[in-house]
Amino acid sequence: MKTTRLRVTMRDVVPAVVRVIDVPAASTLPELHHLLQAALGWTDSHLHQFVAGETTYGVPDEDSDEEEQDEAGARLRDLPAAFTYSYDFGDGWEHDVEVLGLGGDEPGCVYGEGRCPPEDCGGPGGYADLLAVLADPSHDDHDRLREWAGELPEFDQPATDTLVRLTVGEVPASVRLVLDLLAPGVKLTPGGRLPRVFVRTVQAERPSWYRLDRPASVEEDLYPLTILHDLLRDVGLARLRSGVLSPTKAAGDDLEVIRRLCSFFKPRAFATNLIIGAVALLAAGGPQPAKLLAAAIHPLLSYTWSTDGRPITEEEARMELHGVVALMEALDLVETEWDKTIRQDVWQAGPSALSLLPDVIGLVAYFAREEHE
Structure with a gap:
């Protein structure tokens, strides 16, 4: 570089x-x-x-x-x-x-x-x-x-x-995996989704994206892959021509890939603040069950966000978190695993937690200072 x-x-x-x-x-x-x-x-x-x-x-x-x-x-x-x-x-x-x-x-x-x-x-x-x-x-x-x-x-x-x-920043490994697999050009199904052989190749690298103990059949079985497929096209890193999906020229420049991925997160939007807060809490405090993570992030949101004129509730924060978990998994920001003992998903910071969204780093530093004080 x-x-x-x-x-x-x-x-x-x-x-x-x-x-x-x-x-x-x-x-x-x-x-x-x-x-x-x-x-x-x-x-x-x-x-x-x-x-x-x-x-x-x-x-x-x-x-x-x-x-x-x-x-x-x-x-x-x-x-x-x-x-x-x-x-x-x-x-x-x-x-x-x-x-x-x-x-x-x-x-x-x-x-x-x-x-x-x-x-x-x-x-x-x-x-x-x-x-x-x-x-x-x-x-x-x-x-x-x-x-x-x-x-x-x-x-x-x-x-x-x-x-x-x-x-x-660094390009998330999940993104590089999909872009590399798309490099020769991949013909989509008549329904416009990725073919089964592609899906199973991704499943072999990201088994946690499909909880059932069997081979995936369609792209939607790996919901983070579905999210990633659409995201890459939205930000101009993949292009569909004559039914064939392939990376754009921008996908060959790591800095441009990072820039375009970050552009997906609109400044000051609720979902952006939610994701930054959740990833920072996990990076600073370690793995947490989804319910405890929602309780931790709720105070960060309730001061500035409301629903129907009232502050957002902890339960609403938990539901919103579950609504964005597939996106966070798709970008290697978080990883989740079902814990049989507590019968809940346990979330932890993913490999890209500190190397994709710059605001996460600042928030982690803030949490560290608050704990020290």
């Missing part, structure tokens, strides 16, 4: 916070935003902007009077060799980003120094005051701020390198 090397320096912060990272050269600005958050240590809890000369890029806001370009239509290569990344307009964190040139063979964090300040500490000035109080046990606010801040973690370069790589 072709990468571009960036030096990112947090402005007016002492001790200095610097990261040198290699990011995909073809990164869009939303993708670059996620990569900067991962590299620096922020939690994506606030608004952000890219400022390049007289041009500002960000997430469109109908209520804002500021002239701002939609960042979704721009890429890293559209920006000059030096630009500013702004984060949290209340605290006012500014980051100077310098394009150093070509990066290494793979994305990652190649150098860094300085811990990331805690969120909501008041910007550079507030952070300086916080450090001064924490260093003075005799200060009147020492105990209160120590309890609020907790232990400030030091910068961990290997962990950050891994986090940047995960944020770039």
Whole structure:
């Protein structure tokens, strides 16, 4: 993968916070935003902007009077060799980003120094005051701020390198399996579904997709496969011509595959938030029965989502989870297994839990901090 090397320096912060990272050269600005958050240590809890000369890029806001370009239509290569990344307009964190040139063979964090300040500490000035109080046990606010801040973690370069790589993402093995099987072109049945030989080949690789102890007969027996078939066509990774289904040119570019899979999850949509929350809870807390998972995710949803004017109930959260489980299995986000002892499905994070949807990574980090505190 072709990468571009960036030096990112947090402005007016002492001790200095610097990261040198290699990011995909073809990164869009939303993708670059996620990569900067991962590299620096922020939690994506606030608004952000890219400022390049007289041009500002960000997430469109109908209520804002500021002239701002939609960042979704721009890429890293559209920006000059030096630009500013702004984060949290209340605290006012500014980051100077310098394009150093070509990066290494793979994305990652190649150098860094300085811990990331805690969120909501008041910007550079507030952070300086916080450090001064924490260093003075005799200060009147020492105990209160120590309890609020907790232990400030030091910068961990290997962990950050891994986090940047995960944020770039990996094509789920389930997706690559199906795309590879489609490579020579597969003639669909008269009903427009995948033929039996194809279905059974997938079943051999994903036996959990069909609970009955016998060979599958039709595509619908493997419901995650049905979901995946339709999804790949919806996002332009597979095309049907003259009854033959085959991968598109985009399917040969891993970064484009990841981008198109992520595009299926509409920002701020209920199903998207539900899936991100469920996968993050499983990645952070380990396997859980479906009923307990619904109980854990319900508080995350009930504050902002309602049904007929009332907050969503825990039972409704459980039903909604079951409505999206096949999609999560299709993309290797979760795995499920029937537990005879408790007579429930037990869900666990799948192989792609931390390497497909960037928001999952941030939420896992948030859960870890909450548990630590």
